[in-house]
Amino acid sequence: MTADRPPLAEGVPDRLYGRRRGHPLRPRQERLLSLALPRIRLTAAEAAQAPALFQGAKDLWLEAGFGGGEHTLALRAAHPGIALIASEVFENGLCSLLTRLVPEGEEATAPVPERLRLWPEDARHLLGLLPADALGRLYLMFPDPWPKARHAKRRFVQPATLPAVARALRPGAEWRIASDDPTYQAWVEEVLLSGQRFFTLASEARGARPEGWFATRYEAKAIREGRTPRYWTFRRTDAPA
Numbered sequence: 555m556t557a558d559r560p561p562l563a564e565g566v567p568d569r570l571y572g573r574r575r576g577h578p579l580r581p582r583q584e585r586l587l588s589l590a591l592p593r594i595r596l597t598a599a600e601a602a603q604a605p606a607l608f609q610g611a612k613d614l615w616l617e618a619g620f621g622g623g624e625h626t627l628a629l630r631a632a633h634p635g636i637a638l639i640a641s642e643v644f645e646n647g648l649c650s651l652l653t654r655l656v657p658e659g660e661e662a663t664a665p666v667p668e669r670l671r672l673w674p675e676d677a678r679h680l681l682g683l684l685p686a687d688a689l690g691r692l693y694l695m696f697p698d699p700w701p702k703a704r705h706a707k708r709r710f711v712q713p714a715t716l717p718a719v720a721r722a723l724r725p726g727a728e729w730r731i732a733s734d735d736p737t738y739q740a741w742v743e744e745v746l747l748s749g750q751r752f753f754t755l756a757s758e759a760r761g762a763r764p765e766g767w768f769a770t771r772y773e774a775k776a777i778r779e780g781r782t783p784r785y786w787t788f789r790r791t792d793a794p795a
């Protein structure tokens with residue numbers, strides 16, 4: 555364990571099974587990761603001070619697994635007063651968002667975007683570093699489904715992880731989840747609603763994306779390939795974590 559890797563709940567494998575690297579990085583991408591990312595990334599020490607770190611922000615939200623970052627940018631544009639932490643472990647995804655945040659040639663000098671920090675590590679560790687009740691919203695958009703039963707422990711949504719998610723969200727806060735995978739869809743409801751301890755279902759939609767939600771690259775792929783996305787808003791209960 556290191557400072558930015560607090561232990562995960564018992565039984566949750568402390569490793570990521572998805573890809574960290576894809577295509578070889580181009581020079582601009584190398585510069586974004588080596589020069590821009592260290593300035594924009596949230597440190598473990600800063601995570602422990604959030605949300606006070608974002609002075610003047612109306613609230614603090616977290617997006618876990620932002621992929622190419624389109625959804626993160628849409629959220630920022632629609633909610634300029636909200637501070638956002640955006641987490642992704644896939645280097646090409648990080649580069650994709652950074653490309654749109656940092657002008658070419660200014661990787662070492664561009665100002666850090668207001669009210670946005672990146673967490674280029676496992677978002678589950680970040681949950682353990684944030685103070686209790688830090689977040690007003692958590693977005694989990696089209697998480698890797700790991701549909702085989704023997705891989706269920708790899709899913710982000712996990713009975714053993716619920717207390718950590720619940721601790722970071724304040725009572726009344728929202729956990730928004732979208733998925734196009736039928737196994738994961740059933741799993742989300744089974745895990746989130748079975749004990750009724752931490753979350754209640756505030757709203758649910760299938761097919762058409764609800765008002766106020768934003769498109770993602772995986773959503774577009776799912777629809778192109780004939781799958782039906784589902785979208786849930788769960789609300790953190792007042793129950794003690």
Ligand SMILES: C[S@@+](CC[C@H](N)C(=O)[O-])C[C@H]1O[C@@H](n2cnc3c(N)ncnc32)[C@H](O)[C@@H]1O
Nearest residue numbers: 619620621642643644676677695696770771772
């Ligand atoms: C299926 S993709 C969806 C990407 C994006 N949300 C979208 O809808 O287009 C899931 C993403 O989550 C990332 N991811 C998986 N586990 C993660 C974790 N524990 N912390 C942060 N990112 C994670 C993966 O690298 C991958 O890019």
